[in-house]
Amino acid sequence: MSIHEQSITLNDGTTTTMATWAGHLLLVVNVASECGLTPQYEGLQRLFDDYRERGLFIIGAPCNQFNNQEPGTDAQVCAFARERYGVDFPLLAKLDVNGEHEHPLYTELKKQPREDGHGGDIEWNFEKFLVDPEGVTIARFAPTVDPEDDAVIAAIEANLPV
Structure with a gap:
């Protein structure tokens, strides 16, 4: 099923x-400002810089469900990402990725199985989903997988629309 029909609210x-x-390849990532993995913003921004002309968009989805590591307002989250890491890819308004109030976008994304073949809840901040230009989720990467890992790059290269 295509995620294109999912309604979302941007950070603004x-x-x-x-x-x-x-029509674009998407890497959707639940992000947090106070996580040990927060420096992944740097690699995500480099991917966006390197591949945006070829049709890749990074979509950051701030989430405060993991040890309250994204406590700020939407404006604070945006300011932090832009000032600290130079982020200029789109950021969504804060949302839940698991549980009773999870955003429908994540309900759909989480159908994509992990490498072990099982789908399910987001494990932690910075879990990554690759979505093809038609809106179909095609890959899922664990939070600890660096955005510039060879497997992520290979998946991006294999699915770029341009």
């Missing part, structure tokens, strides 16, 4: 759908 409060990025 604008509501749209994931169809905003139809």
Whole structure:
């Protein structure tokens, strides 16, 4: 099923759908500002810089469900990512990725199995989902997998629309 029909709210409060990025390869990542993995923002931004002209968008989804590691407001989250890591890829408004109030986008993304063949809940901050230009989730990478890991790069290269 395509994620393009999912309604989302951007960090600035604008509501749209994931169809905003139809035709692009997406790497959707739940992010947090106070996590040991937060420096992954650097690699995510480098991927965006390196591949945006070829159709890749990084979509950051701030989430405060893991040890309250994203406590700020949407504006604070955005300012932190931009000032500290130079992030200029899209950030969503804070959302839940697991549980009773999980965002429908993540309900759909989590159907993609992990490398062990099982789907399920997000394990931690910085879990990554690769979504093809038609909106189909095609890969899932654990939080500890660096955004510039060879497996991530290979998956991106194999699916770029341009």
